Structures are given as C-alpha cells and as structure tokens.
Amino acid sequence: MALIKVTIDGIETQVEEGTSILNAARSIGGKIVPPAMCYYSSLKGSGGKCRTCLVKVTQGSEKDPRPMPKLVASCSTNVMDGMVVENTASQDVIDARKSIVEMLLVNHPLDCPVCDQAGECSLQDLSYEHGLSTTRYEFERRKFDPIDIGDHIKLHMNRCILCYRCLMVGDQLTNEREHGIIGRGDHAEISTYLEKSVDNEFSGNVIDVCPVGALTDRTFRFKSRVWFSKPLNAHRECTTDKCSGKSVLWMSDNDVLRVTARKDQNNEVKEFICNTCRFDKKDVKDWVIEGPAHISRDSVISQNHYELPITHKYKALENTAKPQ
Amino acid sequence: MSKKLLLEHIDVPGINTYEVYRQKGGYASVEKALKSMTPETIVEEVKKSGLRGRGGAGFPAGMKWSFLAKPDGVPRHLLCNADESEPGTFKDRYLMEKIPHLLIEGMIVSSFALGANVSYIYIRGEYMWVSFILERAIAEAKANGFLGKNILGSGYDLELYVQVGGGAYICGEETALIESLEGKRGNPRMKPPFPAVKGLWQRPTVVNNVETIAAVVWILNNSGEDYAKIGIGKSTGTKLISASGNIKRQGVYEIELGLPVDEFLNSDEYCGGMANGKRLKAVVPGGSSVPILPAELFYKTANGDARLMSYESLADGGFATGSMLGSGGFVVYDEDACIVRNTWNFTRFYNHESCGQCSPCREGTGWMLKVLNKLEHGQGSMEDIDLLWDIQRRIEGNTICPLGDAAAWPVAAAIRHFREEFEWHVKNPKLCMERNYGLLESTKKFELVS
The missing domain is CATH 3.40.50.11540 (NADH-ubiquinone oxidoreductase 51kDa subunit)
Incomplete structure (x- = not known):
C-alpha cells in the first residue's frame, strides 16, 4: 500500500493510507501522542466518543491545504497525504483537552482512595497530566449503587465515563452481549437485563478494557493496591478457543492476587484471555513464568522500583513453576 | 397576500x-x-x-x-x-x-x-x-x-x-x-x-x-x-414558519422568504402583532437551538438594515448580533417573559435529549442545567454567570454532532444579550422567585417597540 506523508507537531512520518491520526502519532511515539479514553485499537468501531484525543488540523492535505474548521477526533479521522496536525503544539488543543478532562470528572466520584483501579487508571493519568487540581463543579454527582454483574465482575456505575468499550468486548469477543447502555445523556448507565449476570467465557475482558474503575475484578477486590503487587509475565496452554493464554500475574509473595491480559505501550490489550485463565487459575503452578512485566506507562505502578529485585526474588519460583 | x-x-x-x-x-x-x-x-x-x-x-x-x-x-x-x-x-x-x-x-x-x-x-x-x-x-x-x-x-x-x-x-x-x-x-x-x-x-x-x-x-x-x-437572493422559495408565543395569531404560516420581520410579526395576515398590549422583548427566530435576538436587533441588523425573514438576513452579523432561520420555529417573548427561565427550560431539554455518547455534551449540558437551576431559583452568584459562559464555550464545536452546539448557542446568546437579567436574578434572589421577571432592569436597555 502507498505510504503517505503526515506531520504531527513538526515531526514528519510516513504511514499507510487509511491510518488514523492517532495511530500515526503512536507510530512516532512520545509526548505527541494524544491521550485516548475510548479508542481501543483491538476493538472494532471504538473511538470518537470521549473527545480527549482532539487535535487541530492546520493543513488538510497537499492537494487541499485548507485547515479543518473544528478540532477533530484523531482516533477517527484518517490522515491525508501532506496533512499537518498540531497536538501539544496548539494552545486550542491544550485548552480543549483541559475542558474535556473537566467534563469527564464532573460526574466522576473521585473515590480513588477506595478504587481498585487506582494506579492503573487512565482517567487518573489523564487528569494528572491535563486536568486542573481543583474542581469548579459544586453539585451532587450522579449516584448508583455498585452491583455485581456475574460472579466475577463488579460494576461501579458512578465511575463510568461511558466509553462503550465494554459493549464492544461483548459484541466482538463473547458469543452474545449480555449488557448494554440504557437511558441517555448524563443519566445513561451500563446495565444488564433485569440484573441478569454477565456470564460468558470472555466477559472478564471488560475489566481490562475499562479505562476507569467502573468494572473491576471481584476476585481481586480490596486485596491490594496495584502498585504493591508485582506483575509477572506468564503463559499457559489454554484449551479455550481464541484465548491467547498470555497474561500478567499480579503477585504478592507467592500468591497470585489477580490475573490480567497483557497491555502494550498504549495501555491496550492485543491478545485477550478467557475467564478460566483470569479467574480460576490463581495458583503459580498453573503458569509458566516468563519474567517481570514491564509496564511502560507514566503512572505510579511503572516506576520500576521493583523490577530488578523481583527478577532476583522470583528466580527460585520461576524454576518450580516450569512444567516438569 | x-x-x-x-x-x-x-x-x-x-x-x-x-x-x-x-x-x-x-x-x-x-x-x-x-x-x-x-x-x-x-x-x-x-x-x-x-x-x-x-x-x-x-x-x-x-x-x-x-x-x-x-x-x-x-x-x-x-x-x-x-x-x-x-x-x-x-x-x-x-x-x-x-x-x-x-x-x-x-x-x-x-x-x-x-x-x-x-x-x-x-x-x-x-x-x-x-x-x-x-x-x-x-x-x-x-x-x-x-x-x-x-x-x-x-x-x-x-x-x-x-x-x-x-x-x-x-x-x-x-x-x-x-x-x-x-x-x-x-x-x-x-x-x-x-x-x-x-x-x-x-x-x-x-x-x-x-x-x-x-x-x-x-x-x-x-x-x-x-x-x-420567489424569495430573495440565495433564500429561494417559501418557508413554513411555526409562530408561537404571546402574539395574536399563533400558527403555521407559509411566507415568501425575504418578507420583512416587521411585517411578519405585526401584520394581520400573519402573527397580528403582540397580544394583550404587551411589548416585544425578544424573539427566537428559528427554533430553540438558534440564538435569541433582543427586540432591537430583531427588527434591525447591526448595520441598521431592516431584518428580513431569510437565511442571510437573520444570520447577518454572525452570532454577535444575528441568529439563524433554522427550522422556522418562531418564538416570540413579550416583556413579561423571563429569559433566565427560558434558558433554563431550553437547557433542561438539551440535557434530557443528549444521547450521552460524547463527554462535553453529556456532562456539559447537565452542568449548565445545574448552574441555571441555581440562577433561576435565586441562589446564583456573579461567578456562576461567567462559569456558565465558560461551560457553553467548552461544549461548542467539541462534539460529534450538532446537538452540543445547539445546547450551547441559546445559553451563549442569552448571556450575550441579557446579561443584566442574569445579574438581576443574582441581586434580587427573592424577587426573582416571586415573579418570573427580569424585566425591571433589562427593559431599560432596549428601546422596546410597542
């Protein structure tokens, strides 16, 4: 396929035709990558909703150099040959992003101290990087009771930012989606049919794709802060169809506190795992340990203060866990 | 005819x-x-x-x-x-x-x-x-x-x-x-x-x-x-206008585009003028989404030309001094109408109707509604007016579909043209609760046409 030229924040790169601005920026990497709360590269049809990835297009293309009149969502706008994009270079974009973060936090309970997602929460990172330290919102926030949807998943609707990612997991990974969005506007909520449980072999992936703490792992609830547990890459021969068997074990001493799928540098899961791997295999002996997981993000769990000691500490464990 | x-x-x-x-x-x-x-x-x-x-x-x-x-x-x-x-x-x-x-x-x-x-x-x-x-x-x-x-x-x-x-x-x-x-x-x-x-x-x-x-x-x-x-310039043909508000003859009228607004509002063939001897305060010329126009700007554009019922003439002056023909929902407000309450009502509608897909519109409309709630019920402060202006600015243009803009424009126009009335609500918390009425202050500003 023909390569086309795009310039983002003054850095020129070449990408395939049909690439979104966001993915072009990701191919460059670094600070110029716009944050994304709803776009998820492995889920088809995601993106465009949260508006955190808005960028300014100052030149539409080589042929038609007119700028685009409004800021555009970089995740759902494809690059054109000779397009010039401004992300952090544009004050408009910085202002708009600040507004979006503020809007996202308007109804967010900010209960990070009791939220299991704290430390690996996209919204936390986003507001730390782009948000304000105070709020101008002085009203009561919308309130829902946390409910169990199935044996393994807890839904805290209060924390939800309505990114629609979990619906796409339901549509694209499981056999049948068992939850949906009811209502509209700021009174919309994720719900199951008459509180029926979400129970499908791949339903646990909604926990991984949830950018906030709205969908959390009941088997991990309140056990530990994520940054106190040590992530280890591991894999197992999984017999479930479509399951990659590649996961991250979050350890405390010799206990597996939880199992998640592996996330890449954009905090996205590319290879999903089944519920058996996620919820039932909580014994180190079930897994082949590959080594410490490197988390290449800016949040608190990626400070890497543990990486070296872990290699050392778990050396013995690694040997015992190998299949005989 | x-x-x-x-x-x-x-x-x-x-x-x-x-x-x-x-x-x-x-x-x-x-x-x-x-x-x-x-x-x-x-x-x-x-x-x-x-x-x-x-x-x-x-x-x-x-x-x-x-x-x-x-x-x-x-x-x-x-x-x-x-x-x-x-x-x-x-x-x-x-x-x-x-x-x-x-x-x-x-x-x-x-x-x-x-x-x-x-x-x-x-x-x-x-x-x-x-x-x-x-x-x-x-x-x-x-x-x-x-x-x-x-x-x-x-x-x-x-x-x-x-x-x-x-x-x-x-x-x-x-x-x-x-x-x-x-x-x-x-x-x-x-x-x-x-x-x-x-x-x-x-x-x-x-x-x-x-x-x-x-x-x-x-x-x-x-x-x-x-x-x-038929029509005028690029506004060709006729347009159905749904006229409502305190006028003598509400209803649907077919007009030739380019009809002077004065004739449409005051002639007996169409709206028949203001009812009950009231004076005109403001007009929303094209449905709730379009900016509200105070009486003086409704009759005359900023250049002093008579305003016509056409796409171009109503939009003359941009949003600073103009509005839009929109879908032709012609809503007339008399001197007793409260612009703050009207804005609150419109915002309540947009908050209820936002699909909730993209965050600025979903959260912004709810936030605007709550701030307007405060102002309408006499609990607002001067900062709230500025906050409201800031919220609508942050919604406009940042959403997937035009509903975000449609929610932001009426709020922006109300503050732009009737800021005194919002301030009056802040200064007179009791009075604004007793009667829906921002008239006292705001009428002084406009040369109202009887």
Missing part, C-alpha cells in the same frame, strides 16, 4: 383524501417526472431552484442530491426526516396532518430522482396519529398505482414505509436517524463517511426534511427557474 406553494389547498375540505387531492392537481408531478423526465433532469431542476434544506441547516438540497454516491448494484435510499422535535417547531406536523399526499407525492418524485426503490418516512413517536394519516395516504396512493411495482407503466418500482421513532430529539440528526431506523440505539455516527456514501445499511442515502421534499413537487410542476424567482 404572498404566494403559497405548499399550503395552497390546505383549506379545501377533504384534501387529506386521495380523490380531493387528485382533483386539485395532485400527483401531476409524478406523471410529469416519470413520463417526461429523467432522474438527472429532476436533480438539475432542484439545483436550479436553489431549494435549501428546511430542517435547520439550510444546505442546498440539489447539491446534497448530487453528492449521492452511485456504485453499481448497491441500492440507494431516500429517508424523510419527520422527527420534528425542535421546541418551537411544528410545521411538518401541520403539513403531514392536513395534506399528507403532498409529502407522499414529493417522496415518489424525489425517490425517482435519486434512484431509490425503498424509501422511508421516519416520524417521531409523539406523532403517532400522524403516522396513521400517512399510512392511509400511502395505501390510497398504492391503490391508485402511484406506489408499488411499475408505477404508471414507467417500469419504476417504489415501496414507501413509515417508521415511528421512540420520541428522541437526537434521532432528528441524520446519522442518529439512520441508526434508529436500523433498529439500533439512536447515537449519531462519526462523519465521514457521510450518509451520501454510507448511510442506511451502509448504502448511499439522502436524508431530507418533510418540507424540503414537499417543495420538490411545486418545482417539478413548474420549474426550477420559477422557484428561484
């Missing part, structure tokens, strides 16, 4: 039935189009007429039609947007209720022009009885050979369906309408691709307002040039 193109026979008894409609020259355009015209010549006529979309945005209809992609072997569709939900607008309902065959006739010729063999009328759930009227009209047209297979022996087939929506404002946005018609949640789609390329079931689709489609009938019966002679 100005020219009536759409409502000419509206008062004829029994015009809602096929027989009477046919006697009055109905379905002549179908005969003409199918027997002596090609789809291309019809599109050309509509282009020549300068007809602009009557749903609110005012996009030239002929141009929209010519954008329709025509890949081989892929069916195309025409959708009629009868999801008329803009507060202050009720023209389509009147048209469909009184003279349903005009819409059916327009649908047939428009579908023929676009090469659509299956077309839909998407009507809002609250207009349930109108959908029955339309379905009856479709059955009559079908019985007389104007719908179905091989219409009038021309070899052209058309099936026309009425689909009733669930009553959501957002489904009036064309891509949300398509989603809803497909049986999904009515969330607007990301554009591009535009419906002209990938619309209903990923097929090329044109979505037009009821009034736009009805206007095509007259254009074909006469000619595009004749239509372009």
Whole structure:
C-alpha cells in the first residue's frame, strides 16, 4: 500500500493510507501522542466518543491545504497525504483537552482512595497530566449503587465515563452481549437485563478494557493496591478457543492476587484471555513464568522500583513453576 | 397576500383524501417526472431552484442530491426526516396532518430522482396519529398505482414505509436517524463517511426534511427557474414558519422568504402583532437551538438594515448580533417573559435529549442545567454567570454532532444579550422567585417597540 506523508507537531512520518491520526502519532511515539479514553485499537468501531484525543488540523492535505474548521477526533479521522496536525503544539488543543478532562470528572466520584483501579487508571493519568487540581463543579454527582454483574465482575456505575468499550468486548469477543447502555445523556448507565449476570467465557475482558474503575475484578477486590503487587509475565496452554493464554500475574509473595491480559505501550490489550485463565487459575503452578512485566506507562505502578529485585526474588519460583 | 406553494389547498375540505387531492392537481408531478423526465433532469431542476434544506441547516438540497454516491448494484435510499422535535417547531406536523399526499407525492418524485426503490418516512413517536394519516395516504396512493411495482407503466418500482421513532430529539440528526431506523440505539455516527456514501445499511442515502421534499413537487410542476424567482437572493422559495408565543395569531404560516420581520410579526395576515398590549422583548427566530435576538436587533441588523425573514438576513452579523432561520420555529417573548427561565427550560431539554455518547455534551449540558437551576431559583452568584459562559464555550464545536452546539448557542446568546437579567436574578434572589421577571432592569436597555 502507498505510504503517505503526515506531520504531527513538526515531526514528519510516513504511514499507510487509511491510518488514523492517532495511530500515526503512536507510530512516532512520545509526548505527541494524544491521550485516548475510548479508542481501543483491538476493538472494532471504538473511538470518537470521549473527545480527549482532539487535535487541530492546520493543513488538510497537499492537494487541499485548507485547515479543518473544528478540532477533530484523531482516533477517527484518517490522515491525508501532506496533512499537518498540531497536538501539544496548539494552545486550542491544550485548552480543549483541559475542558474535556473537566467534563469527564464532573460526574466522576473521585473515590480513588477506595478504587481498585487506582494506579492503573487512565482517567487518573489523564487528569494528572491535563486536568486542573481543583474542581469548579459544586453539585451532587450522579449516584448508583455498585452491583455485581456475574460472579466475577463488579460494576461501579458512578465511575463510568461511558466509553462503550465494554459493549464492544461483548459484541466482538463473547458469543452474545449480555449488557448494554440504557437511558441517555448524563443519566445513561451500563446495565444488564433485569440484573441478569454477565456470564460468558470472555466477559472478564471488560475489566481490562475499562479505562476507569467502573468494572473491576471481584476476585481481586480490596486485596491490594496495584502498585504493591508485582506483575509477572506468564503463559499457559489454554484449551479455550481464541484465548491467547498470555497474561500478567499480579503477585504478592507467592500468591497470585489477580490475573490480567497483557497491555502494550498504549495501555491496550492485543491478545485477550478467557475467564478460566483470569479467574480460576490463581495458583503459580498453573503458569509458566516468563519474567517481570514491564509496564511502560507514566503512572505510579511503572516506576520500576521493583523490577530488578523481583527478577532476583522470583528466580527460585520461576524454576518450580516450569512444567516438569 | 404572498404566494403559497405548499399550503395552497390546505383549506379545501377533504384534501387529506386521495380523490380531493387528485382533483386539485395532485400527483401531476409524478406523471410529469416519470413520463417526461429523467432522474438527472429532476436533480438539475432542484439545483436550479436553489431549494435549501428546511430542517435547520439550510444546505442546498440539489447539491446534497448530487453528492449521492452511485456504485453499481448497491441500492440507494431516500429517508424523510419527520422527527420534528425542535421546541418551537411544528410545521411538518401541520403539513403531514392536513395534506399528507403532498409529502407522499414529493417522496415518489424525489425517490425517482435519486434512484431509490425503498424509501422511508421516519416520524417521531409523539406523532403517532400522524403516522396513521400517512399510512392511509400511502395505501390510497398504492391503490391508485402511484406506489408499488411499475408505477404508471414507467417500469419504476417504489415501496414507501413509515417508521415511528421512540420520541428522541437526537434521532432528528441524520446519522442518529439512520441508526434508529436500523433498529439500533439512536447515537449519531462519526462523519465521514457521510450518509451520501454510507448511510442506511451502509448504502448511499439522502436524508431530507418533510418540507424540503414537499417543495420538490411545486418545482417539478413548474420549474426550477420559477422557484428561484420567489424569495430573495440565495433564500429561494417559501418557508413554513411555526409562530408561537404571546402574539395574536399563533400558527403555521407559509411566507415568501425575504418578507420583512416587521411585517411578519405585526401584520394581520400573519402573527397580528403582540397580544394583550404587551411589548416585544425578544424573539427566537428559528427554533430553540438558534440564538435569541433582543427586540432591537430583531427588527434591525447591526448595520441598521431592516431584518428580513431569510437565511442571510437573520444570520447577518454572525452570532454577535444575528441568529439563524433554522427550522422556522418562531418564538416570540413579550416583556413579561423571563429569559433566565427560558434558558433554563431550553437547557433542561438539551440535557434530557443528549444521547450521552460524547463527554462535553453529556456532562456539559447537565452542568449548565445545574448552574441555571441555581440562577433561576435565586441562589446564583456573579461567578456562576461567567462559569456558565465558560461551560457553553467548552461544549461548542467539541462534539460529534450538532446537538452540543445547539445546547450551547441559546445559553451563549442569552448571556450575550441579557446579561443584566442574569445579574438581576443574582441581586434580587427573592424577587426573582416571586415573579418570573427580569424585566425591571433589562427593559431599560432596549428601546422596546410597542
């Protein structure tokens, strides 16, 4: 396929035709990558909703150099040959992003101290990087009771930012989606049919794709802060169809506190795992340990203060866990 | 008496039935189009007429039609947007209720022009009885050979369906309408691709307002040039205006575009002036989404020209001193009306109708509503007015569909033109609770016309 030229924040790169601005920026990497709360590269049809990835297009293309009149969502706008994009270079974009973060936090309970997602929460990172330290919102926030949807998943609707990612997991990974969005506007909520449980072999992936703490792992609830547990890459021969068997074990001493799928540098899961791997295999002996997981993000769990000691500490464990 | 193109026979008894409609020259355009015209010549006529979309945005209809992609072997569709939900607008309902065959006739010729063999009328759930009227009209047209297979022996087939929506404002946005018609949640789609390329079931689709489609009938019966002679400048033809508020004669009026607003509001042929001896305070000229205009700016543009009922004249001066023709929901406020309460009411509507897909609109409308709640109920502060201004600024332009803009504009215009009234609410918390009334301060500013 023909390569086309795009310039983002003054850095020129070449990408395939049909690439979104966001993915072009990701191919460059670094600070110029716009944050994304709803776009998820492995889920088809995601993106465009949260508006955190808005960028300014100052030149539409080589042929038609007119700028685009409004800021555009970089995740759902494809690059054109000779397009010039401004992300952090544009004050408009910085202002708009600040507004979006503020809007996202308007109804967010900010209960990070009791939220299991704290430390690996996209919204936390986003507001730390782009948000304000105070709020101008002085009203009561919308309130829902946390409910169990199935044996393994807890839904805290209060924390939800309505990114629609979990619906796409339901549509694209499981056999049948068992939850949906009811209502509209700021009174919309994720719900199951008459509180029926979400129970499908791949339903646990909604926990991984949830950018906030709205969908959390009941088997991990309140056990530990994520940054106190040590992530280890591991894999197992999984017999479930479509399951990659590649996961991250979050350890405390010799206990597996939880199992998640592996996330890449954009905090996205590319290879999903089944519920058996996620919820039932909580014994180190079930897994082949590959080594410490490197988390290449800016949040608190990626400070890497543990990486070296872990290699050392778990050396013995690694040997015992190998299949005989 | 100005020219009536759409409502000419509206008062004829029994015009809602096929027989009477046919006697009055109905379905002549179908005969003409199918027997002596090609789809291309019809599109050309509509282009020549300068007809602009009557749903609110005012996009030239002929141009929209010519954008329709025509890949081989892929069916195309025409959708009629009868999801008329803009507060202050009720023209389509009147048209469909009184003279349903005009819409059916327009649908047939428009579908023929676009090469659509299956077309839909998407009507809002609250207009349930109108959908029955339309379905009856479709059955009559079908019985007389104007719908179905091989219409009038021309070899052209058309099936026309009425689909009733669930009553959501957002489904009036064309891509949300398509989603809803497909049986999904009515969330607007990301554009591009535009419906002209990938619309209903990923097929090329044109979505037009009821009034736009009805206007095509007259254009074909006469000619595009004749239509372009009516009106003023780029605002050609006639427009249905739904007039409401404290005026002597509320209702739906067909006006020739370019009519002076003064004549429309005060002549006995149209609104008949203000009722009960009240004075004019403000006008929303095109449905709740468009900026409100205070009396002085309503009658005269910032340049001092008399304002006309046309797309250009009402938009003169941009949003600073102008507004929009929009969908023609003409709402008149007299001196007793409270602009703060009105803004609160509009915002309540947009908060309720936001689809909740993208964050600025979902959270921003709720936030604006809460701030306006405070101001309206005498608990606001001066900072709240600035905050409100800031919130609307952050919604506008950052959303997927125009609903975000539509929610932001009325708030912006109310603060821009009636800031004193908001301040009056802050300064007089008790008085503003006792009576909905921001008049004391704000009337002094404007030279009100009696």
